[in-house]
Amino acid sequence: MQDTSTFCYQVWKATNNEWLAGSANWLLTKPLKILMILVIAFVIRLLLRRLINRVTTFPRSGGKLPALLRPLRERAPEVLGSAIIERRRQRAQTIGSVLKSMATFLVYGLAFILVLGELGLDLGPIIASAGIIGVAIGFGAQNLVKDFLSGIFMMVEDQYGVGDVVDIGEATGTVEAVGLRITTLRDLKGTVWYVRNGEVLRVGNSSQGFAVAVVDVPLGYTADVERATTVLADAAATATASDALKDNVLEPPEMLGVESVTPEGLQLRLTVKVRPGKQWAVQRALRAQLLAALEEAGFEPPLGRLFPSVAPAVEK
Numbered sequence: 001m002q003d004t005s006t007f008c009y010q011v012w013k014a015t016n017n018e019w020l021a022g023s024a025n026w027l028l029t030k031p032l033k034i035l036m037i038l039v040i041a042f043v044i045r046l047l048l049r050r051l052i053n054r055v056t057t058f059p060r061s062g063g064k065l066p067a068l069l070r071p072l073r074e075r076a077p078e079v080l081g082s083a084i085i086e087r088r089r090q091r092a093q094t095i096g097s098v099l100k101s102m103a104t105f106l107v108y109g110l111a112f113i114l115v116l117g118e119l120g121l122d123l124g125p126i127i128a129s130a131g132i133i134g135v136a137i138g139f140g141a142q143n144l145v146k147d148f149l150s151g152i153f154m155m156v157e158d159q160y161g162v163g164d165v166v167d168i169g170e171a172t173g174t175v176e177a178v179g180l181r182i183t184t185l186r187d188l189k190g191t192v193w194y195v196r197n198g199e200v201l202r203v204g205n206s207s208q209g210f211a212v213a214v215v216d217v218p219l220g221y222t223a224d225v226e227r228a229t230t231v232l233a234d235a236a237a238t239a240t241a242s243d244a245l246k247d248n249v250l251e252p253p254e255m256l257g258v259e260s261v262t263p264e265g266l267q268l269r270l271t272v273k274v275r276p277g278k279q280w281a282v283q284r285a286l287r288a289q290l291l292a293a294l295e296e297a298g299f300e301p302p303l304g305r306l307f308p309s310v311a312p313a314v315e316k
Helices: 007-015 018-022 024-056 067-075 078-083 085-118 123-140 142-157 225-240 279-296 311-315
Strands: 165-167 172-178 182-186 192-196 211-219 254-261 266-274
Touching: 024 085, 085 123, 085 142, 142 172, 142 182, 211 225, 211 279, 225 254, 225 266, 225 279, 266 279
Parallel strands: none
Antiparallel strands: 165 172, 172 182, 182 192, 211 266, 254 266
């Protein structure tokens, strides 16, 4: 305590207590430094969370979309703008939540290491041990890390969302949940599929942007193709303009003509651009009305199409 400029000397001078003066660094200086580290970490975390909110928050009153939401806007046609607002908001909330969790982990993790340093612990062995443990966990949990990273990229790129009908190879169905590790699908039979994100190599999304309803109508060889094409085009135009279908149809139907020639007859194909996920309902409705229009116009469908199980019996 010979140096009068030190903090210990000032404490000894004020209290005349050697133990208190010798412990002043631990009792006052260290706690103050630790408190300062925690305060700075809290402020940095708060600023990062506000920045993440600014980047991912969906504007409720119009204005420019955040950068993370623009890819979805560019892929979706203008007519679907009102239908995807809620999905954009949910996607932004999910991405924001992940980024906030990562920011909190990094900031408080670094603060914890600095606090240990202030307490006099040797950080070298701790960091080396953490590195070794991290490598061991990394080798043991490669699939988990792969699933986690794949889930983040799927959300950022908006490959699919809840309610989309997707084909991911082994399973096809409606997406019920999208997590960082698992995507949950329910197929047409009601079976729930749990698919690891890291195992998804390709995704076919039938519910993004728009869809195309494809209707193939059978026709006999002897039928007048040109007249049948006219009948089908008129019937499709009338059907798509009806109250039952007009809300799901984005463009007028297009009659493509003869699509294929089979042993039973011909196939005429018609396509309609519709809202995503509505192609199957539109196909069913159109198919019924087109076949009815052909029958009303006097066209007879190929015999093999109507009675596939009767034909072999007749041959016998």
